[in-house]
Amino acid sequence: MQGSDDRIEDETDLVQTYLAPLAAGAPGAFGLRDDAALISPEPGTGIVVSSDPIIAGVHFFAGDAAADFAWKALAVNASDMAAKGATPFGYILTLALPEAPTRDWMQSFSAGLRQAQESFGCHLLGGDTDRTPGPLTIGVTMMGSVPAGKFVPRHSARSGDHVFVTGTIGDAALGLALRKIPAAFDDVLSEEQRAFALGRYLRPRPRIGLAEALRNHASAALDVSDGLLKDLRRLAGGSGMSLELGSVPVSSAVSAALTHDENLASLVLAGGDDYEILAAVPPNAVAGFKQGAEEAGIAVTRLGILEEGSPLEVRDLNGRFLDLQRLGYDHFA
Template sequence: MAGTGTEGEDELIETTFAPLAAGFQGALGLKDDCALLAPPPGEDLVLTTDAVAAGVHFFPDDAAADIAWKALAVNVSDLAAKGARPIAYLMSLAFPERPERGWLDAFAGGLADAQAAFGIGLAGGDTDRRPGPFSATITAIGSVPTGRMVRRATARPGDVLFVSGTLGDSALGLLLRQDRELGGVLGLDEAETRHLIGRYLRPEPRLALAPALRGFASAAMDISDGLVKDCGRLARASGVSATLDSARVPLSGAAQRALLQRPALLERVLTGGDDYEVLAAVPPDRAEAFRAAAAAGGVAVSEIGHVATGSGITVTGPDGRALEIGAAGWDHFPH
């Protein structure tokens, strides 16, 4: 794990990050400038990278352990949606000033928890100091049997659209994180409020869904920028159209209660992002097998729409009519 070469940074790497690399032999104890990775026999490597930055992806005063978990989870979620098994990751950290030891220890603890949960190890990276907010950039590496990565550009007309888990929890959790009084307004009890905020702070990649995706899905991707926007991306990449039934979008009990109090929050559920669930297109004759395989892995999936010829995406309301959606989802570079 490279750095600026200062004594303080070398100590930081040796004491804080080298223990996180102990489970990945190719990290070489973080004592070299590069790591070594041989693709598993008969498998392809799958690579993805995402950054999280204070003030954009998390609050500067979020717990260090939660920041670390999220930074790794959002990358592993991409691997899960491709049907991949996590292997290792590279991490680059940019600090505006020297971090306190207690914060670093908590950050490393969050990474250790996430590594254990996701079955992945640190392979190397970089630390530096630069102006601006703290950011963590991670490149995650996984593997799939040769030729079996599930792409987003291969959905076909007639496919059924499924999502894993429940949607909107994280988007609502962000609202609650911004306004501590909102939970009472929405009629949420303390446990429901904690659940929604927890889903925002600590996404859970659907790794157990990977075998079902490889076995039965035509296409898949993770939902990071909102269901509507990411479904539109899948449809556009595949050269098809998609229809989503908002009445069939799976909601947690806490989200259901919030929407009963404020139905207009449905658009936030559909577009808010940070779900890190999986959107999958499955041929209709494989839909039941996909459900069964997902259930065998302990992952709930819900049918929410279908793919057809044409282009564009339509979202229908409870009455079957098309909804007018404002912003389809998160965009770092809005027009």
């Protein structure tokens, strides 16, 4: 682990020095001095729960800055909250460490958590710390609130719904490629474009501001974590649609990479880690959804219209059908 040799040898010291301050402002957390947290939902709301761990060597590099993967651990869960139309309010943290961390490392890690929870509007409520013979593992279970009856499911899209996606797609996959091979695309990307792509990989930005528009106008939604095509198929259910690669919103960095090598289309369509939101919106709610997104300051792009019984077809920039054997990331493939 990064940091000096001043290692923390007492679990209580670790929790009370670096994690308990993150619970300040959450009465039910009891300063992380109890064995459980107390959650009192607001009248007329439901509690949405999502759990997404991240593991060194799978979701991040152990050599990355601790503040970055601490941010990511919260961001991937806050993204699920946003897609359900929920507002995050708290999270449980399970931190499994392969060795006693240094104080510098814990300071960086807790700073990343603080930056993320201040950005997403939530507090640490509790959790546990453990030693593990395996890689560093950060488990987060996040909770959010949603007005009664306004939860946005994943599998309720209907034929005729318009499919929208937020932001741009493929940036994180490009950032991962740059993280693996720093010299990649040296003659293709500017320093600004490289920094943008790396930033999108290291610190995803969940679209929390879109929650209200989703609650009010979407029939179904999910976040793009495993790849645009894989998550689009999940959203579509028994329906399909025709998707043009040129209609997928991309950043200038991804556009430059595609211009350099059109075979990188899979980077855009199946790369994963975007943490943008896919939403199915009924035709009569499209105008309201777009207005709500604009008011939230979140760009949305229409990808197509779902059609029952139709396949999911994708054409490249030259109008040729793309091979869809690999739709996205799979932990067990």
